[in-house]
Amino acid sequence: MNRPNPYLNDHWHVVAGNEAVASGQPFRTVLFDVPIIIQRLADGLRVTAALAPEKPLPVLERYGFIWTSLGTPMPLFEIPEYDEADRRNMNAGSLGVAVSAPRAIENFLDMGHFPYVHTDILGAEPHTEVKEYDVEVSAERGEVLATRCRFFQPRAATSSAGGQEVEYVYRVPHPYCSVLYKSCPSDENRRDVIAIFCQPVGEERIVAHMLQSLIDDVSTITDMRRFQQTIFGQDKPILENQYPKKLPLDPRAETPIRADKSAIAYRRWLSQMGVNYGVIPLVPRVADV
Amino acid sequence: MSELSAAWHPIASSEDLPYRHVFHGQLLGREFAVWRADDGNVNVWENRCLHRGVRLSIGINEGAELKCQYHGWRYANRTAGCTYIPAHPADAPARRITNRTYPVIEFAGLVWSAAGAADAFVEPLQEADWFALRPIPVTATPEMVRDKVVAAAEPGSEPVRLTEFGYSMKLAGGRGEDAAVFIQPVDAGRAVIRALLPETPAQPLATLRHYNALLNALREQIERTAREAPAPEPIEPEYEPVSLELATMPELRLGTRTSIRVRVARKYDAGEGVIGLDLAALEGHLPTFQPGAHIDVHLPNGLVRQYSITNGPGEQLHYGIGVKREPESRGGSSTIAEAVREGDLLAISEPRNNFPLRRDATRTTLIAGGIGITPLLAMAKNLFGSRLEFDFHVFARSQQHLPFADALERFGDHVSPHIGLDAAETGRTLEEIVGSYSFARHLYVCGPAPMLELVRALAARNGWPDEAVHFEYFKNTREIDQSSSFTVELARSALTLEVPAGRTILEVLRENGVEAPSSCEQGACGTCLTKVLEGTPDHQDVYLNETEKQANASMLTCVSRSLSDKLVLDI
Numbered sequence: 106m107n108r109p110n111p112y113l114n115d116h117w118h119v120v121a122g123n124e125a126v127a128s129g130q131p132f133r134t135v136l137f138d139v140p141i142i143i144q145r146l147a148d149g150l151r152v153t154a155a156l157a158p159e160k161p162l163p164v165l166e167r168y169g170f171i172w173t174s175l176g177t178p179m180p181l182f183e184i185p186e187y188d189e190a191d192r193r194n195m196n197a198g199s200l201g202v203a204v205s206a207p208r209a210i211e212n213f214l215d216m217g218h219f220p221y222v223h224t225d226i227l228g229a230e231p232h233t234e235v236k237e238y239d240v241e242v243s244a245e246r247g248e249v250l251a252t253r254c255r256f257f258q259p260r261a262a263t264s265s266a267g268g269q270e271v272e273y274v275y276r277v278p279h280p281y282c283s284v285l286y287k288s289c290p291s292d293e294n295r296r297d298v299i300a301i302f303c304q305p306v307g308e309e310r311i312v313a314h315m316l317q318s319l320i321d322d323v324s325t326i327t328d329m330r331r332f333q334q335t336i337f338g339q340d341k342p343i344l345e346n347q348y349p350k351k352l353p354l355d356p357r358a359e360t361p362i363r364a365d366k367s368a369i370a371y372r373r374w375l376s377q378m379g380v381n382y383g384v385i386p387l388v389p390r391v392a393d394v
Numbered sequence: 395m396s397e398l399s400a401a402w403h404p405i406a407s408s409e410d411l412p413y414r415h416v417f418h419g420q421l422l423g424r425e426f427a428v429w430r431a432d433d434g435n436v437n438v439w440e441n442r443c444l445h446r447g448v449r450l451s452i453g454i455n456e457g458a459e460l461k462c463q464y465h466g467w468r469y470a471n472r473t474a475g476c477t478y479i480p481a482h483p484a485d486a487p488a489r490r491i492t493n494r495t496y497p498v499i500e501f502a503g504l505v506w507s508a509a510g511a512a513d514a515f516v517e518p519l520q521e522a523d524w525f526a527l528r529p530i531p532v533t534a535t536p537e538m539v540r541d542k543v544v545a546a547a548e549p550g551s552e553p554v555r556l557t558e559f560g561y562s563m564k565l566a567g568g569r570g571e572d573a574a575v576f577i578q579p580v581d582a583g584r585a586v587i588r589a590l591l592p593e594t595p596a597q598p599l600a601t602l603r604h605y606n607a608l609l610n611a612l613r614e615q616i617e618r619t620a621r622e623a624p625a626p627e628p629i630e631p632e633y634e635p636v637s638l639e640l641a642t643m644p645e646l647r648l649g650t651r652t653s654i655r656v657r658v659a660r661k662y663d664a665g666e667g668v669i670g671l672d673l674a675a676l677e678g679h680l681p682t683f684q685p686g687a688h689i690d691v692h693l694p695n696g697l698v699r700q701y702s703i704t705n706g707p708g709e710q711l712h713y714g715i716g717v718k719r720e721p722e723s724r725g726g727s728s729t730i731a732e733a734v735r736e737g738d739l740l741a742i743s744e745p746r747n748n749f750p751l752r753r754d755a756t757r758t759t760l761i762a763g764g765i766g767i768t769p770l771l772a773m774a775k776n777l778f779g780s781r782l783e784f785d786f787h788v789f790a791r792s793q794q795h796l797p798f799a800d801a802l803e804r805f806g807d808h809v810s811p812h813i814g815l816d817a818a819e820t821g822r823t824l825e826e827i828v829g830s831y832s833f834a835r836h837l838y839v840c841g842p843a844p845m846l847e848l849v850r851a852l853a854a855r856n857g858w859p860d861e862a863v864h865f866e867y868f869k870n871t872r873e874i875d876q877s878s879s880f881t882v883e884l885a886r887s888a889l890t891l892e893v894p895a896g897r898t899i900l901e902v903l904r905e906n907g908v909e910a911p912s913s914c915e916q917g918a919c920g921t922c923l924t925k926v927l928e929g930t931p932d933h934q935d936v937y938l939n940e941t942e943k944q945a946n947a948s949m950l951t952c953v954s955r956s957l958s959d960k961l962v963l964d965i
Contacts, residue, residue: 211446217465217481231754231782232834233466233480343464346449348425348442349633357635360444360491364481 107308109137109382113280114176117163119302119314120152121171122196135306137175137382168316169196170302182248182278186286186298187318195326197299197315197333204344205383206281206303206311207352207375212340213283213301214275214367216256222339225259229268232257235364242374249277249374251367277371280380281305289320297321299333308383309350313337354387398422399510401558402497404576404588406505407526411436416460418451420580422509423629425449426496431471431708432457438507439474440494443467444636450493458708458779469493471708475682483754484861486684486747491640502574502590518556519574524590528602529578530609531586534620536579542616543575543587565589567608569601582626587613653692653741654680659712661736665790665797667719668765669730672712673742679710685772686749686838686866689713690913692741694733699726700914702768702840702866703745704798706775713742716797718765746913748920748937749866751776755836758784761827761849763841767797769866770840778805787812787827789820789841824849831858840866843936850939860941867936870917870953874934880956884908884965885927899951899961908965910951917953924949925964930957 108114118136121143126132128145133155135141140155141162152162152173165172167181187194202209212218217235219228238254254273274286274296281303286296298318303311315333353359354376361369376387405419411430418441419426425441427450437460441449448464459468459477466480476491497512498505502524506515532539540559546566547553553563559577564570571591578586587609595601656673664670673691688702701715720727734740751758751773758777760770767788777784786805789812790796802809812823828837828849837858839849846865853863879895882902893902900922903910913921917935931949942948951963 220480221464221466230466230480231756233754234483235481342452343448346452346463347447348449349447353447353633355635357638357640358633359446360636360640362445362479362481 106138107382109175109305110379111176112378113380113382115174115179116176116279116281117165117172117174117178117181118281119170119304119312120173122199122314123166123169123171124196125199126150126171134304134312136173137305138307139175141173143171143173168300168302169194170314170316182282182284184284184298184300184316184318186296187316189318191320192298192318193321193326193329194316194318195330197317197330198337199312199314200334200337200341201306201310201312202341202344203310203350204347205309205351206305207371207380207383208347208350209301209303209311209313209340209344210277210281210283211352211368211371212344213285214251214277214371215365216254216273217364218343219256219258222343223336226336227258227260228256229259237363238366240366240370242370246278248279249275249367249370251275251370254367275367277374280375280378281311281383291322292320295320305383349385351383351385353385355385356387358385398558398579400508400513402499402506402508402512402515403559403578404504405438405507405578407529407588408500408503408505409526411505414455414457416451416453416455418449419505419507420584421507422579423581423631424509425451425631426507427451427453427460428505428507429455429460431455433471433708435471436498436500436505437471437474438496438498438505439469440496442493442633444476444491444493444640456707456779458706468707470682470710472679472710473682477682477684477707478753480754483752484750486687486750490637490682492682494634504576504588504590518560518576519562519590523593524574525592525594525598525601527573527589527591527605527609529586529588530606530613531580531584532613532616532620533584533625534616535583535626536577536585538620539585539587539616540577542612542619543577546612565605565608569595569604582629583620653743656680656713656740656742658734658736658738658740661734664716665799666792666794668797669717669719669727670798671715671717671730671734673715673740674712675710676739680713681744682710683713683745684747685751685776686769687745687747687772688749688769688913688919689715689745690743691715693726693729694738694740695729697726697729700919702749702772704768704771704775704801706772707779713745716765716768743913746911746919746921748923749838749840749864751838752836753777753780753782754834756783756832756834757836758782759827759835759837760784760786761789761824761837761839761841761845762787763789763839763845764791764795765797766839766841766845766866766868768840770838771798771801773838774805774808778808784808785810785827787823789815789823789845820845821848825852828852828856828858830856831862836862836864838864840868843867843871860939863939865939867918869914870934870936872917872934872936874917874953875932876955878932878955878957880958881960882956883928883960883962885962887965893955898953899955899963903951903965910965912952915952917950920950922951924951926961927964928962929960931955931961932957 126143126145132143144151150164152164162173220230220233236255240251252274258271259268272288276284284300289295289297300316302314410417417428419428427439427441430436443462452463454461458471461468468478470477474493474495476487496507499515503526544553548564548566551564553561574590576588659674660672662670683703688700690698704714717730762770774786786809877895882891891902913919920937932955933943934953935950
């Protein structure tokens with residue numbers, strides 16, 4: 106069985122929403138094909154591999170989710186906005202998807218599919234253009250950053266009434282997690298935050314955990330969750346019809362266009378970090394060398 | 395199983411391809427998107443969009459094109475070439491993005507294909523009114539399914555081998571017909587039994603039920619045996635890498651000099667003074683084109699002329715063009731009028747598109763003057779086919795002079811002919827048509843130079859931004875000033891060349907062995923468009939709009955020169 110390389114292994118990985126684990130009820134899930142058990146005990150959370158119940162794994166509660174690691178985790182990335190007092194933070198759902206984590210991240214970074222997959226919500230024909238945007242891989246922070254991403258959206262959020270050009274910033278601070286910042290319909294100086302944390306159950310199966318941190322005094326939590334779950338419910342059948350399910354890192358496996366700049370940067374970054382799980386690694390062809 | 399990949403196997407019943415459906419086919423570990431276009435042609439393609447790998451079997455069959463569900467990329471009937479990428483509506487997909495296709499033959503009520511380069515198709519059966527039974531999927535190796543099917547023959551009868559995986563036989567418990575039974579090898583451990591009866595039975599439903607029960611019993615028996623052995627590993631599908639050219643994101647548009655032989659399939663009168671030509675592929679289909687594209691036609695007298703393709707989406711068997719008889723012809727139109735006959739062979743270039751149609755407009759306005767209708771006809775067919783909002787204004791001297799009048803009829807209310815107007819009336823009508831600009835509208839105009847100038851001036855006056863006004867001149871009527879001399883530096887080729895007075899940049903490039911695409915060579919078609927990295931070009935073309943000219947970021951090397959001593963080009 107393919108094992109994650111040390112770079113991947115030494116990350117925190119999300120394994121459950123806080124509320125999914127009740128005291129006195131062991132919660133079973135899988136990380137990198139390893140069955141694990143999460144328990145809420147009197148003295149806190151305990152996470153163990155099902156086959157090694159005596160040896161606790163590291164555990165962290167952050168952003169409304171429970172994180173663990175099969176290695177020695179480096180610090181979890183920061184989302185400073187999460188701690189702002191007036192934000193409404195919520196677990197927007199944890200959904201199983203038969204796809205690799207990197208495919209799900211790429212879909213999260215992609216704007217071109219809005220009119221086709223999220224019709225009349227995040228996009229609508231004929232407004233299909235993906236305008237030029239900027240991408241960089243920040244070596245110092247170890248993350249991919251796409252800025253100045255703009256798209257015409259008929260209904261960008263629960264709280265928006267009509268169509269508008271929405272501006273996005275995307276961060277990929279973790280091989281399997283991405284955070285997006287989008288213009289906030291109720292306050293033009295601030296940005297709503299939506300994040301996806303992918304739990305790699307196996308190479309071709311994930312649980313996608315979603316966080317929302319919104320500036321919205323009007324909508325109910327249920328409505329805001331429902332909005333995000335509607336969006337992700339539209340992505341799921343597309344993701345499950347992608348072949349191969351693992352993300353190919355060979356640039357010649359698929360056909361990129363300018364709109365895919367962020368995906369190209371993401372694929373290169375995964376290659377550079379030697380990521381080997383949920384991907385088809387790049388094997389140089391003799392002819393190209 | 396590699397030797398099997400050259401063999402033909404049934405992958406679907408003809409009935410699996412109803413109007414505008416996409417069928418998910420499987421053969422030897424591969425998945426196919428199988429769809430019938432409105433012209434009856436059956437396409438068997440790899441079931442994967444080249445962009446992001448999404449199955450095309452969940453895509454949308456639009457009749458002449460298949461549209462991917464994920465990003466709306468369109469692929470043409472027959473060629474599987476990509477014709478439109480909605481994320482970049484202003485660009486023609488210049489690179490040859492073509493999905494992988496598989497051979498296909500429809501025979502005896504079944505759709506046949508092969509998993510690789512196929513042997514010649516040999517009809518395994520007599521042509522007859524074959525009646526397809528319900529296909530039965532079986533989880534067992536195709537070889538085991540075949541052997542068990544052969545063993546299920548009526549005692550005393552002898553199955554006759556038709557193909558490696560097909561037999562003519564009487565099934566035990568059947569109704570006495572000589573059925574044709576084919577085993578479709580789906581994967582290493584899966585197969586489908588596809589059986590045909592030699593004629594439609596008197597009671598079709600009862601017969602279908604009878605054989606369904608019979609074959610399902612056989613299936614259960616085979617699967618019981620199959621479960622005793624471990625299941626074989628599924629065949630790992632091989633995905634061919636895309637070409638190196640497609641793997642990067644070039645902004646460079648590659649012109650190509652490839653010449654294609656075509657046959658003049660039809661030469662006809664397409665209106666007063668206009669000759670219509672259908673140029674057909676000698677074999678199979680012609681390369682994928684997009685609306686607005688043109689081809690170079692090499693004429694028997696050695697001249698090369700550019701003509702727009704008038705075809706609708708997915709019409710790939712011939713290119714339709716229109717040629718105006720010019721009284722003062724330089725030899726192009728008169729050669730076509732006099733020397734070119736039906737059945738003649740001509741050489742043409744691959745289609746190039748320097749006049750691409752955006753499909754992200756809320757409303758598109760097309761304005762054609764005379765023979766300028768040709769590229770707009772292709773656009774109108776596309777917009778009409780995709781049910782997009784458009785109006786199509788056609789100016790002609792008289793009803794008889796209206797080119798392609800038959801083709802216009804189908805557009806109904808979208809078309810407004812403007813017949814026999816004088817200059818003043820034309821001006822007033824154009825003013826009305828252009829009107830004021832509103833968000834996401836686009837205007838396309840092609841016709842005589844004075845008409846184009848007027849439309850562009852009206853549009854500018856009415857607040858239309860340059861990027862919403864698209865035009866194509868027939869020819870550049872400006873007098874070209876060739877008196878300057880200057881230096882050209884080629885950034886990527888690390889070459890410095892002197893361009894003397896009287897010679898074009900393009901000529902100097904070619905003399906020095908630099909391959910450069912070109913077509914009209916008079917600053918009208920845009921094929922030689924080149925990025926300018928430094929220096930100020932002296933624009934003398936009619937292809938770039940004012941904003942583009944002022945940006946000095948690109949130029950046409952066939953006519954434009956330099957105002958600065960040196961130009962640095964991205965070549």
